Amino acid sequence: MSAAPVLELRGITKRFPGIVANDHVDFDLLPGETHALLGENGAGKSTLMNVLYGLYHPDEGEIVVKGERLSLGSPSDAIEHGIGMVHQHFMLIPVMTVAENVVLASEPTHGKAFLDMGAAIARVEELSRRFGLTVDPRARVESITVGQQQRVEILKALYRGADILILDEPTAVLTPQEATDLFGILRSLTEQGKSVIFISHKLHEVLEIADRISVLRRGKLVETRQREGATEESLARAMVGRDVLLRVDKKPAEPGETLLAVEDLQVLDDRGLEAVRGVSFEVRAGEIVGIAGVDGNGQTQLIDAIAGLTHVESGRVLLGGRDLTGKSAKEALDAGLGHIPEDRQRRGLVLEFSLAENLVLHDYDKEPVSRLGWLRPGVLIRRAGGLLKAFDVRGGGPATRAGALSGGNQQKVVLAREIERNPSVLIAAQPTRGLDVGAIEFVHRRLVEERDEGRGILLVSLELDEILSLSDRIFVIYEGRLVAEYGPDVTEEELGIAMTGGRSKEAA
Amino acid sequence: MSEQQFEEPPRAPTGGDYAPSVAERLALYQRAGGFVTPLVTAIIAFFIGGLVVLASGSNPLSTYRAIFNGTGLNWFFPWISSADRTLAALNLQQTLLLTTPLILCGLAVAFAFRCGMFNIGGQGQYAVGSIMAVWVASAFVGMNGPLHIVLTIVVASVCGALWAGIAGLLKATVGAHEVISTIMLNWIAYWIGSWVFALGGPLQSHANGGSVPVSHDIQPNTHLHVFWGNPVLQGLHIGFFVAIAALVVYWITLNRTTLGYQVRAVGFNPEAARYGGMSVARNYVVAMAIAGGFAGLAGAIDVLGWEFRLNVNDIQVSQIGFIAIAVALLGRNTAVGVFFSALLFGALLNGTSTRHLDPSVFRPDLAGNLTLIIQGLVVLFVGADVLVLWLWSQRRKLRLARADANTAVTS
Numbered sequence: 001m002s003a004a005p006v007l008e009l010r011g012i013t014k015r016f017p018g019i020v021a022n023d024h025v026d027f028d029l030l031p032g033e034t035h036a037l038l039g040e041n042g043a044g045k046s047t048l049m050n051v052l053y054g055l056y057h058p059d060e061g062e063i064v065v066k067g068e069r070l071s072l073g074s075p076s077d078a079i080e081h082g083i084g085m086v087h088q089h090f091m092l093i094p095v096m097t098v099a100e101n102v103v104l105a106s107e108p109t110h111g112k113a114f115l116d117m118g119a120a121i122a123r124v125e126e127l128s129r130r131f132g133l134t135v136d137p138r139a140r141v142e143s144i145t146v147g148q149q150q151r152v153e154i155l156k157a158l159y160r161g162a163d164i165l166i167l168d169e170p171t172a173v174l175t176p177q178e179a180t181d182l183f184g185i186l187r188s189l190t191e192q193g194k195s196v197i198f199i200s201h202k203l204h205e206v207l208e209i210a211d212r213i214s215v216l217r218r219g220k221l222v223e224t225r226q227r228e229g230a231t232e233e234s235l236a237r238a239m240v241g242r243d244v245l246l247r248v249d250k251k252p253a254e255p256g257e258t259l260l261a262v263e264d265l266q267v268l269d270d271r272g273l274e275a276v277r278g279v280s281f282e283v284r285a286g287e288i289v290g291i292a293g294v295d296g297n298g299q300t301q302l303i304d305a306i307a308g309l310t311h312v313e314s315g316r317v318l319l320g321g322r323d324l325t326g327k328s329a330k331e332a333l334d335a336g337l338g339h340i341p342e343d344r345q346r347r348g349l350v351l352e353f354s355l356a357e358n359l360v361l362h363d364y365d366k367e368p369v370s371r372l373g374w375l376r377p378g379v380l381i382r383r384a385g386g387l388l389k390a391f392d393v394r395g396g397g398p399a400t401r402a403g404a405l406s407g408g409n410q411q412k413v414v415l416a417r418e419i420e421r422n423p424s425v426l427i428a429a430q431p432t433r434g435l436d437v438g439a440i441e442f443v444h445r446r447l448v449e450e451r452d453e454g455r456g457i458l459l460v461s462l463e464l465d466e467i468l469s470l471s472d473r474i475f476v477i478y479e480g481r482l483v484a485e486y487g488p489d490v491t492e493e494e495l496g497i498a499m500t501g502g503r504s505k506e507a508a
Numbered sequence: 509m510s511e512q513q514f515e516e517p518p519r520a521p522t523g524g525d526y527a528p529s530v531a532e533r534l535a536l537y538q539r540a541g542g543f544v545t546p547l548v549t550a551i552i553a554f555f556i557g558g559l560v561v562l563a564s565g566s567n568p569l570s571t572y573r574a575i576f577n578g579t580g581l582n583w584f585f586p587w588i589s590s591a592d593r594t595l596a597a598l599n600l601q602q603t604l605l606l607t608t609p610l611i612l613c614g615l616a617v618a619f620a621f622r623c624g625m626f627n628i629g630g631q632g633q634y635a636v637g638s639i640m641a642v643w644v645a646s647a648f649v650g651m652n653g654p655l656h657i658v659l660t661i662v663v664a665s666v667c668g669a670l671w672a673g674i675a676g677l678l679k680a681t682v683g684a685h686e687v688i689s690t691i692m693l694n695w696i697a698y699w700i701g702s703w704v705f706a707l708g709g710p711l712q713s714h715a716n717g718g719s720v721p722v723s724h725d726i727q728p729n730t731h732l733h734v735f736w737g738n739p740v741l742q743g744l745h746i747g748f749f750v751a752i753a754a755l756v757v758y759w760i761t762l763n764r765t766t767l768g769y770q771v772r773a774v775g776f777n778p779e780a781a782r783y784g785g786m787s788v789a790r791n792y793v794v795a796m797a798i799a800g801g802f803a804g805l806a807g808a809i810d811v812l813g814w815e816f817r818l819n820v821n822d823i824q825v826s827q828i829g830f831i832a833i834a835v836a837l838l839g840r841n842t843a844v845g846v847f848f849s850a851l852l853f854g855a856l857l858n859g860t861s862t863r864h865l866d867p868s869v870f871r872p873d874l875a876g877n878l879t880l881i882i883q884g885l886v887v888l889f890v891g892a893d894v895l896v897l898w899l900w901s902q903r904r905k906l907r908l909a910r911a912d913a914n915t916a917v918t919s
Contacts, residue, residue, distance in 0.1 A: 307783075309782065309783065328785070328787075329782065329783065329784075329785045330785035330786075333785050339783070341783055346777075346779055346780070347777075347779045347780050347783045348780065348783070349777075349780060350772075350773050350776045350777045350780045350781070351776070351777070352776040352777075353772070353773070353776065357769070361773070361780065361783075361784035361785075362784055362785055364766050364769050364770070364784075365766045370765075370766045373765050373766050373767060374764060374765055374766070375763075375764050375765060375766060375768075375769060377764070
């Protein structure tokens with residue numbers, strides 16, 4: 001590891017209006033190493049990588065790749081210098097084959113005019129063999145799994161000659177098994193001299209895969225250290241700047257009466273395909289029921305059906321004994337349903353509205369917020385003031401635009417609104433998505449408190465950690481069916497197998 | 509999904525990978541704060557208009573001064589002579605007469621915008637309002653004057669609302685885009701107006717032996733009171749205050765009622781509105797109807813205030829509803845903004861009209877085109893602010909790259 005670094009970032013500073021996203025950050029990458037970049041949201045990880053990938057120009061500092069000082073004006077410059085990036089959102093064309101996607105924009109040709117697909121396939125096959133990136137070059141991208149699509153992205157970078165691979169939160173979309181496979185691929189890449197920058201906020205993954213770890217906090221580099229001797233606690237402390245409670249403290253559940261009952265529910269998705277196929281379960285007062293599953297297995301449609309936001313094909317939804325099947329969102333809300341939506345920016349908040357306005361999104365037409373169709377601004381402001389304080393929302397007052405807050409504070413606003421309505425059942429869909437460690441701690445603690453208050457909580461999450469640390473009962477959803485039920489002591493491995501359909505095949 | 513979205517400050521057009529849709533750009537413009545953007549937009553439009561004047565061989569400064577004097581806005585200057593003031597008063601009355609329907613139709617476009625819809629149909633809604641106003645106000649002979657006026661205004665507004673409501677209903681039920689449906693409704697209104705007053709048409713007047721394609725005159729006691737100037741010389745009528753009141757109603761409805769809260773929520777984020785328990789479809793219909801009500805009101809006010817009768821030509825040459833689009837865009841869909849931009853366009857229309865512009869300075873027929881040019885530039889620049897920002901960031905990138913290249917050479 002004493003070789004000269006393939007990449008050095010020296011004193012990178014990048015300012016945006018009002019904030020310094022990167023403040024004199026030094027970062028280097030050795031040949032054949034995996035260097036993890038760790039930090040909370042807003043710590044400046046993505047900015048730093050966008051600087052490296054040529055999307056942003058740094059205000060200060062320099063980029064040295066293989067001993068050469070560079071000024072990267074665009075991603076194509078970066079690619080030319082052997083830097084490849086695998087984004088969180090894949091940039092693939094679904095209807096084209098794997099090989100076509102890989103060679104896109106630099107296709108092998110016969111006589112400069114005709115596409116040489118044979119050569120493309122051969123090249124892709126050679127790369128997959130060499131690095132263990134198993135994927136069929138002739139398969140259409142839309143027909144392969146998310147994990148395989150990610151391999152296509154990596155192949156794309158390698159095909160263009162990348163020696164330095166940047167992976168932005170690569171495991172966010174993967175099942176635990178796929179993540180394990182990805183780590184195998186990363187090891188084979190680094191063994192063959194490639195260097196990897198691994199961006200993540202999942203501490204255990206970083207500890208598993210990284211050779212060195214750099215931690216960013218508020219735009220500054222806090223530390224760069226060897227993996228040896230690092231613990232989840234020490235990394236969390238470096239990220240947040242204080243001790244963090246990683247495990248949720250909670251008593252065993254004392255479930256009471258059934259509050260939410262879902263009976264043999266069937267729901268179609270936007271394209272008219274069956275998304276939820278006969279789901280039945282109950283949520284009782286004072287318990288947290290977790291639904292684990294890989295994204296896109298019917299979770300969204302299940303939640304929307306309960307919340308009255310999509311049409312129910314058949315089956316029933318009962319809330320506190322009231323039949324809500326086929327009722328509107330308003331009726332569900334009025335019957336005592338709280339709903340922390342999956343996507344707070346697209347659905348949970350009107351970003352252009354003030355916080356005071358957002359806090360009455362459900363109750364704008366009820367006393368005392370309004371009377372006879374007239375809003376009462378004084379009531380709005382007073383109510384918002386109290387809620388913002390109670391939920392420790394920072395970064396603005398009642399008149400601040402919701403879009404101006406950080407993700408964590410936005411989520412606190414949503415949480416405040418939903419809990420303030422005193423719902424009997426609270427649906428929490430991915431309640432900590434995109435939040436940093438501190439905010440996650442807050443949301444988790446609050447959900448447990450609400451459980452102890454006697455509410456029934458339905459937690460739907462893609463994060464197994466979250467499901468495991470909060471839930472009193474756990475269901476696994478796979479292809480629109482609940483394929484398994486576990487107690488709180490289930491292991492991540494068991495859940496992982498059920499999430500990929502392993503369990504349902506056994507049962508069948 | 510999560511990380512990239514929340515990690516960065518909003519992905520303003522600093523990066524090269526930002527390609528907003530037209531709707532997004534309009535939305536951005538709508539939300540951009542302050543008076544600066546519209547002011548700069550107007551200044552650039554006038555500057556380019558000045559270049560056009562220059563190219564046509566006239567002096568832009570003296571042309572603009574002549575146009576300004578034609579608007580009557582010099583009435584506000586304390587130093588002008590009393591003879592000038594008398595003339596200025598007459599001019600200003602005409603400017604405000606034009607400003608009145610522009611405010612109302614501007615609100616029709618702006619209200620729909622606030623609900624996330626682009627109402628191109630102000631013209632048709634205005635036409636329906638004026639046709640109904642002429643019909644009602646010319647019938648019911650012997651009815652009490654004020655009552656007759658109120659009845660006329662109510663019928664015209666309701667019909668404008670129903671007319672626009674068709675587009676809202678089509679959007680809400682079958683998803684027909686309001687831009688297409690309002691344009692089509694414009695043409696339907698245009699041809700209805702052309703037919704009802706045409707020779708042999710159902711509302712054609714039989715005075716003059718029925719040889720002129722014109723409506724009956726409205727009843728004399730339905731004329732709106734002229735409070736400034738001579739009624740014979742088309743002084744300013746109290747409809748102006750109706751428009752001012754409409755601005756207040758607009759602001760209050762949007763900001764102080766649950767209806768306005770819903771409209772704004774749907775306009776900003778329909779998905780969040782739906783999640784909040786609102787009916788997005790219902791809001792589309794309601795917002796479109798209210799928008800049409802403003803435009804229908806504009807039609808009634810013009811008929812009762814100074815037109816008194818309509819002929820086929822009046823229906824066919826009117827452009828009020830289209831200029832209103834520029835009014836709403838320049839006024840950023842706020843009450844205050846709509847007032848000032850309606851005044852600006854009212855002044856422009858009047859200042860460049862044949863009656864008010866001194867032909868020795870600039871030919872009025874060319875000047876009318878100048879108004880159209882400025883109007884077009886305003887609409888163009890509304891979409892161009894993102895482009896300007898982008899160009900600015902490109903220039904900066906280029907400069908930085910050059911600086912880097914220089915240091916690389918010297919080091």
